[in-house]
Amino acid sequence: MLPDALSRQIIADHQRRPRHTGPLNGVAGVTLDNPGCGDQVTVWADVQDGRIGHLTFSGKGCAISQSSASLMTVALTGRTVPEARALAGQFRAMVMGEEPGSPQLGDLLALAGVSRLHARRRCALLAWRALEQTLGDSSDPA
Template sequence: MLPETVARQIIADHQRHPRHTGPLSGVQGVTLDNPGCGDQVTVWADVQEGRIAGLTFTGQGCAISQSSASLMTVALTGKTVPEAHALAGQFRAMVMGEAPGDPQLGDLLALSGVSRLHARRKCALLAWRALERTLGTSSAPA
């Protein structure tokens, strides 16, 4: 787990300066929204030879949803699809409060506090659900 001040800094930085934004040419994006709070995200994944060669997003919403999307693109770009699914499962378990954050999650640990905020779990998982649909699975909870 990261110190709270460090976690807040990471979240704020990714909200203010999101990484890997904008559509990817040649791939279809998946758009999801959270009608409860108005968050929306579109995720594009370019998978080549079983590896995520490009991963981008666009969206609008709260700091949690937007920083989670940005952190996701950084963490998963270059990973194989099975590695991405495994990391997504670890992240989901942490956010849902089912498992402590694994150090392998790196900066994604900044969102570990979301597990205590039931209403914010959907915000943190929105981009991840879109990614799962983009990759052809939908195992992330709604």
């Protein structure tokens, strides 16, 4: 787990300057809402030969939902679909408080504290749920 001050800095940075934003031409996106707090996110994933070549998002909402989406695009771009699904599983387990965060999560560890904030878990996982739907039933096992 990262120190609280560093976690807050990473979250604020990704909220203010989100990475990998905007639609991808020719790629269908998946939009999900979190009606409880008004978050919305759309995720686009361009998968070529089993690898995520481009991963982008757009959205509106709280700092946690938007920084989680931005951090996700940074962490998963360039990974194979099985690698992305494995990292997504580790992230989900950390956010749900089922497992401590692993060093493999890198800056995603900034969101480890969300596990103590039950109402915010859905915010942190919104973009990840959209990604899951975007990847669909890819033939790459995870």
